[in-house]
Amino acid sequence: MSWTERRSVRIAILDLYEGVANQGMRCIREIVKDWGEANNLEIVSKEFDVRLKNELPDTSWDIYISTGGPGDPLVSRFEDWDIAWCRWLDKMERWNNNPSTTQKKYIFFICHSFQLASRYFNIGLVCKRRSTAFGVFPIHMLEAGKDDPVFDGLKDPFYAVDSRDYQVIQPNHEKLNEMGAKILCIEKSRPHVPYERAVMGIRFNDHMIGTQFHPEADAPGMSMYLQTEEKRKTVIESHGEDKLISMLEHLNDPDKIMWTHAHVLPNFLNQCIGQEEFA
8 A cells, every 4th residue: 555545644853953943843844734735645743852852753653854953963972862863863774774674764864964864874074164154055966966856846056045054075985885875966166265065965875865955944934034133133244234135035036945945855755655655
């Protein structure tokens, strides 16, 4: 019986925001809700507070979305929640690698979770950026990205919200090849500065994918966020008023983050129900 015939899909959302106010959780909830309604599916979802309550889902869920969040993905490796998160990922990996399990588990890693997964799989150098990346930026697709169903419908380059102090660079190609993993996209080209471009998306395996950018971000949420007095002041002080104006213009362009919002996570969810069979 296929997922569409099953009518019910269980989705676990791993909240790594540590109680910090954000738009990400709202966006993920809305995408999941809208996708379920569009596909006539009953969505059973639950949010797990990973960092404040050390909550993690078991293997009874069909799809897992692990969010972005604040902080240093290197220092946290010694914290209880990070250790537990890595044990959870190890459990998911073992489940999927077991030939006797026909119902595989699909996982999407966003931003901070992408950094944690990259560190876990040892597929590149996770390090602090020279300066904070914040705004709407072009993302350049590699050949693997153009062929990946989760990026179906995206242009090259496509635009996405990027908000981070850390990055994944210097990919370990030997490890990537050994895993069968593929780099899907990289950050914008900056030929005027001597810095390596960061990895922005990886297909870790058939069932796990992650992005350094925020595919869930929507225009209304980002616009409200940018126009709060505190954030306006921060952006203008750090990047200048022209940067703020440019970001707000990008938000209103239907071909930029609105397009990415409408494609990446919905494509991922479509891939999950399109490929999985139930006994």
